[in-house]
Amino acid sequence: MSPNPPHIPVLLNEVLAALFPLENKIIVDGTFGAGGYSRAMLENGASVIAIDRDPNVEQYANKLKDEFGDRFTFLSGNFSDIDSLVDENVDAIVLDIGVSSMQLDEASRGFSFMRDGPLDMRMSASGRSAADLINSLNERELSDILFAFGEEKRARRIAKAVIDARKTQSITTTLELANIIEETIGKNPKGNHPATKSFQALRIAVNEEFNELVKALFFAEKKLRLGGVLAIVSFHSLEDRIVKRFFASSKAGSQGSRHMPVAVEQIASWSNIAKPKKALIEEVEKNPRSRSATLRFATRTDAPARELNFQNLGVPLSKRGAL
Ligand SMILES: C[S@@+](CC[C@H](N)C(=O)[O-])C[C@H]1O[C@@H](n2cnc3c(N)ncnc32)[C@H](O)[C@@H]1O
Structure with missing residues (x-):
């Protein structure tokens, strides 16, 4: 190796x-x-x-x-x-x-809330991106995905915040989304980033x-x-x-x-x-x-x-x- x-x-x-x-x-x-x-x-x-x-x-x-x-x-x-x-x-x-x-570390792939990049997350570089989902799903659909695929207990609050934020402007980057989540649910006392579960859920949904x-x-x-x-x-x-x-x-x-x-x-x-x-x-x-x-x-x-x-x-x- x-x-x-x-x-x-x-x-x-x-x-x-x-x-x-x-x-x-x-x-x-x-x-x-x-x-x-x-x-x-x-x-x-x-x-x-x-x-x-x-x-x-x-x-x-x-x-x-x-x-x-x-x-x-x-x-x-x-x-x-x-x-x-x-x-x-x-x-x-x-x-x-x-x-x-390679997928996580490359900012342009959009998998990581630690690196600013397009909200993409598509392993195959084709099909619907995370930005497509974030800007088109309704509040219920988004909340269901965050809860079911990320086991995020605060899914409803996050989904509502996303819907409110996108009324002004589409959400297109990883850091925009990570910041919305952090502002909504606050920092995690256990230390991991508050967007961890939501990013996992979106990645699972994007890549089915x-x-x-x-x-x-x-x-x-x-x-x-x-x-x-x-x-x-x-x-x-x-x-x-x-x-x-x-x-x-x-x-x-x-x-x-x-x-x-x-x-x-x-x-x-x-x-x-x-x-x-x-x-x-x-x-x-x-x-x-x-x-x-x-x-x-x-x-x-x-x-x-x-x-x-x-x-x-x-x-x-x-x-x-x-x-
Ligand atoms: C954790 S990595 C595998 C690392 C590999 N075992 C190694 O030793 O380098 C997972 C890989 O699986 C690919 N992958 C994930 N889901 C896939 C799918 N449904 N079909 C084909 N490839 C997939 C990803 O693109 C990624 O390259």
Whole structure:
């Protein structure tokens, strides 16, 4: 690895251990980023098909292509399209969901309330930006997103302040929004910035992150061969809950409900569901981003793949379809 990687991979040893042995395996790295995971897998003898929706990561992919030739393929796109992007059945699929350091640190991407930039937050640099949402959603819609995706208890007050502010002028920069939030709810006694939760919520909404995750989980179930491993690193409790329930919901008989008991006992799609893994203190000291990361992984059985289903996974706002 280069001395100053643009993004330090999180829980890398734990992810590699989940996939061990790697030699001659075909692995999908669905969140390529700066290629930290891909590189380690390639160095351990695997072939890697990498996916990322951020056009800026292609420079890192080209470097791996030069070094590892045919063992490395990069596909630009969303990991929720894994079914159509990847033709073959594979041995493992890994997702390290969240924002890369390159995205956070580059002011022009608009992810950070610490740096002034356009209120953008689009990982793929296309589609609706955070400014589009902030200036077009009504008060209720905005409040719902801040509450459901950011667990922001003061969502209503923030939404009202945003609607009032934009009557005079559109809100177009990260610092404008961060200042409106700080003026409305004040500084946080715990020290983190008062806009933290609202920015998380907007980022999730702009990039439809829950929608992407749920689709990827079900399509991974389809794409993995018998004995293949699905490993997911998530960065907040809402995502982790979805992954946990997804694996658990495939257990025999667990898809029924009080209203519709299971008629036929089902075979679970996943076995060896590992206990969640967190970063060791040594890693957290070197890379504070790893503090909130959780790794979950499981092994694919030969049960038929389930159909895409958003129910019972705890996806916020999914009942109203606003993902
Ligand atoms: C935390 S970084 C991954 C870092 C990587 N593991 C490494 O070691 O460098 C997450 C990456 O996933 C990408 N990403 C997030 N959601 C995605 C999606 N739905 N489809 C494709 N790429 C996505 C982001 O653009 C970002 O580059």
